[in-house]
Amino acid sequence: MPVGLGFDIHRLVENRPLLLGGVKIPHSRGLLGHSDGDVALHAVIDALLGAAGLGDIGDRFPDGDATLKGIDSAKMVAAVLADLKRWTVVNVDVTLVAEEPKLGPRKGAIAKRISELLGGVPVNLKAKTAEGLGPLGHGEAIACLAVAELAPRKGTRRARS
Numbered sequence: 788m789p790v791g792l793g794f795d796i797h798r799l800v801e802n803r804p805l806l807l808g809g810v811k812i813p814h815s816r817g818l819l820g821h822s823d824g825d826v827a828l829h830a831v832i833d834a835l836l837g838a839a840g841l842g843d844i845g846d847r848f849p850d851g852d853a854t855l856k857g858i859d860s861a862k863m864v865a866a867v868l869a870d871l872k873r874w875t876v877v878n879v880d881v882t883l884v885a886e887e888p889k890l891g892p893r894k895g896a897i898a899k900r901i902s903e904l905l906g907g908v909p910v911n912l913k914a915k916t917a918e919g920l921g922p923l924g925h926g927e928a929i930a931c932l933a934v935a936e937l938a939p940r941k942g943t944r945r946a947r948s
């Protein structure tokens with residue numbers, strides 16, 4: 788089964804909402820980005836694209852595209868799911884790295900929303916701090932890693948090598 792790895796990091800700044808996995812998290816700062824800055828969904832998108840051999844999020848949604856400014860990352864997920872065509876998502880595992888806010892109490896809600904956006908596939912979500920180390924540990928940014936596993940959609944033949 789093809790597996791893809793995704794990583795993303797966004798800077799935390801004033802006067803932005805904080806969206807993680809499509810869930811609005813109450814916090815004094817939010818993630819800077821051309822889109823809504825949802826670092827978790829971006830990592831998931833790169834994991835999906837990677838597993839399907841479809842390049843990366845920057846190819847699919849170029850920074851210079853003015854129509855993507857402020858775009859809801861949930862819409863980006865929907866577009867990538869449509870790109871997968873002969874693949875179906877089997878499993879997604881996500882690790883958020885944030886010193887603040889504390890995400891432990893939000894893990895269930897974020898995992899549930901990512902799962903919904905992916906059509907109900909199992910999503911496991913872990914939240915870690917960076918132990919006070921570096922820019923992540925100083926609360927300057929939030930990062931996310933994701934792994935996705937795909938399987939051939941029923942009724943499609945697996946390509947033979």
Ligand code: MG
Nearest residue numbers: 795796826829
């Ligand atoms: Mg991003």
